[in-house]
Amino acid sequence: MISALHLLFIFIIGLVFGSFFNVIGFRAPLKQSIVRPRSRCPYCHDQLTAIELIPVISFFVQRGKCRHCKRRISFLYPMIELLTGFLFAAAFFLIGWExxxxxxxxxxxxxxxxxxxxxxxxxxxxxxxxxxxxxxxxxxxxxxxxxxxxxxxxxxxxxxxxxxxxxxxxxxxxxxxxxxxxxxxxxxxxxxxxxxxxxxxxxxxxxxxxxxxxxxxxxxxxxxxxxxxxxxxxxxxxxxxxxxxxxxxxxx
Ligand SMILES: [Zn+2]
Structure with a gap:
């Protein structure tokens, strides 16, 4: 049976995966490693702390800007995170445990x-x-x-x-x-x-x-x-x- 709690759980897992997809998507074309170095601001290269790496929430808390240099962060980040959460949960809803x-x-x-x-x-x-x-x-x-x-x-x-x-x-x-x-x-x-x-x-x-x-x-x-x-x-x-x-x- 599919409960709301299952869907919420998968949505949250989806947000985390979405965050990882952003890292792959932004780094792979530049031939950068997807594990090292840890996530940094693309402008001032300030290394992001755990609190700045929470999917979706960090972006909105920081109003879409880097905490250090205040430059705009791409809107793609929260968008891909939310989309992944939504799509992963929707797929589970439509298909179930198959x-x-x-x-x-x-x-x-x-x-x-x-x-x-x-x-x-x-x-x-x-x-x-x-x-x-x-x-x-x-x-x-x-x-x-x-x-x-x-x-x-x-x-x-x-x-x-x-x-x-x-x-x-x-x-x-x-x-x-x-x-x-x-x-x-x-x-x-x-x-x-x-x-x-x-x-x-x-x-x-x-x-x-x-x-x-x-x-x-x-x-x-x-x-x-x-x-x-x-x-x-x-x-x-x-x-x-x-x-x-x-x-x-x-x-x-
Ligand atoms: Zn910055």
Whole structure:
């Protein structure tokens, strides 16, 4: 049974993981170690004390500024922490104690880390993709998709279609995005990854169009695509069946 206490517990664990995803996301693209040195302010290099490392709370207590030099801390930190807490708890709520939950937490972790790297540096590091490839390989060996070869098919299709889109759109999709899709195809199977690709493109175009009208997005300046891949994949994974069924109803 899922109680409110379970959900709260997982939410808090999620906040802590989110804090770790920030460290990975901000450091990995700079080829820095994720364990050493301890967290510091990126501006004045003041080493953060335990009280400054509490997820979400520290950020708001310090009003989004470094305690030492008073410079602004990226809003991404509390946002990723809260998102991780929320998504981890939501996944548990929707799936329950199944082994599949581990796979879902894994792909959520990947999507949150590349959210940080892509928004901050416009890259999706190979090291992160390779690490998660190894984890997915083990997970899908223990609980394969049905049928098992859907992982291979999903991986290949999710490599070829984005590659084709990248070739005809010339720069609409980067190499990191393509590899990320291939990995998600392996983990989630053909149907989910195809829908995710479609939705990510749709969300990206929608956001780009509205952003251009509102003047938030500059013309010709590429948008980080990983956040849209994230939202697309979550929608496809949790609501894919519903979306496809209502689409098929429309065709009748
Ligand atoms: Zn500082």
């Amino acid at each position: 082994f599949e939950l581990v796979v879902v937490w894994t792909f959520m972790s990947l999507l949150l880390i590349v959210f940080v790297t892509d928004v901050t540096y416009m890259v999706i590091p190979n090291k992160i993709l390779l690490t998660f490839a190894a984890i997915f390989l083990v997970e899908r060996f223990i609980i394969p998709l049905n049928p098992w070869w859907d992982s291979l098919l999903g991986g290949v299709i999710a490599l070829l279609i984005p590659l084709f889109i990248a070739m005809i759109s010339k720069g609409g999709m980067g190499g990191g995005d393509i590899k990320l899709f291939a990995l998600l195809g392996f983990a989630l199977g053909t149907q989910t990854v195809l829908l995710s690709l479609f939705l990510a493109t749709f969300y990206g175009a929608l956001f780009g169009g509205i952003g251009l009208l509102l003047g938030i997005v500059q013309k010709g300046k590429p948008l980080p695509f990983a956040p849209f891949i994230g939202i697309g994949t979550l929608t496809a994974y949790f609501y894919g069946e519903k979306i496809l069924n209502s689409y098929l109803q429309l065709l009748k």
